[in-house]
Amino acid sequence: MKRRAVLAAVGVTGLSTAGCLRVPGRDGRSDSCADGTHFSLQRVTASHVQNEFTTYIESLPYATRTLVARALESETGAATSRSYYSLHPPKEYVVTESTDFYRVEATDLDATETTGYVYSVDLDVDESSLPNDTRIHAFTDLPAHDRESLLSAVGNPHLLHAPHYSFSAVFAYENEELRDRSMFVPETDSRHLRWNDVLLRLVFDERRTVEITSTTVSTELVAGSPEAFFGHIRRERGTVLDPLTDRQRDVITQAIDGTYTECRPYSDAFGDLRGQLTDEDGRHDALARYDGDWYFVHLSR
Structure with missing residues (x-):
């Protein structure tokens, strides 16, 4: 399940209008909540987590x-x-x-740092349009390190069959022997490759300095189960909202039904509630328990 949009939190007591807390300013006028902090709660299950x-x-x-x-x-x-x-x-x-x-x-x-050889990859090349003397290499015939580079570039070979999919590949090797054995180092104008029944054309683009990292x-x-993992996340990133005042319960009810917004400076009720949901590093808890149910916490800064 996708999480709903995150929140923001800023405000003080006042009249609630259209889901937004409006607060009298120093000049007696109401301030807008356009830049307010938003707070909402979304009920969750183990599968959601x-x-x-x-x-x-x-x-x-x-x-x-x-x-x-x-x-x-x-x-x-x-x-x-x-x-x-x-x-x-x-x-x-x-x-x-x-x-x-x-x-x-x-x-x-x-x-x-080392030199990387960058190739753009054209998919679904029309074989009938190629000259008769065009050499087509099989993916399995490539050196192992070239195959690894291509697999790393595409991420999932099934994407080769996806419509409108495109990618580029970088061949970068520190080891001189691997460079010497590569089909793509030093650069060549183009190579044709059959991979998963797809005919590819790899066209050299550029040399550039790249970083190799261990x-x-x-x-x-x-x-060992989704339920046990739910418990792990609750312990690690969850909090129990308690004790709560009647005003804080009103705020939570609005957050469950939709989104609660306050403008700065925060009311005591919302400020204390926000404090319960935020750790010492300023990171808000991912989950909160209220009246026996667990919720995703969406709280903007």
């Missing part, structure tokens, strides 16, 4: 998926790979097919 905070390993881009899988298979729960392409998972947690949930941390180190991924098992 899973979708919000996790990524299935099989949904990760190729290079990241490969590194995370190696980490999970290792005795230490960690693995390192070196690449031009980013190896950071898009979310903090991943989930396996057996619904085990892991926290994933990625750390970069030992960055160095990325270490470490994994930690945190839960």
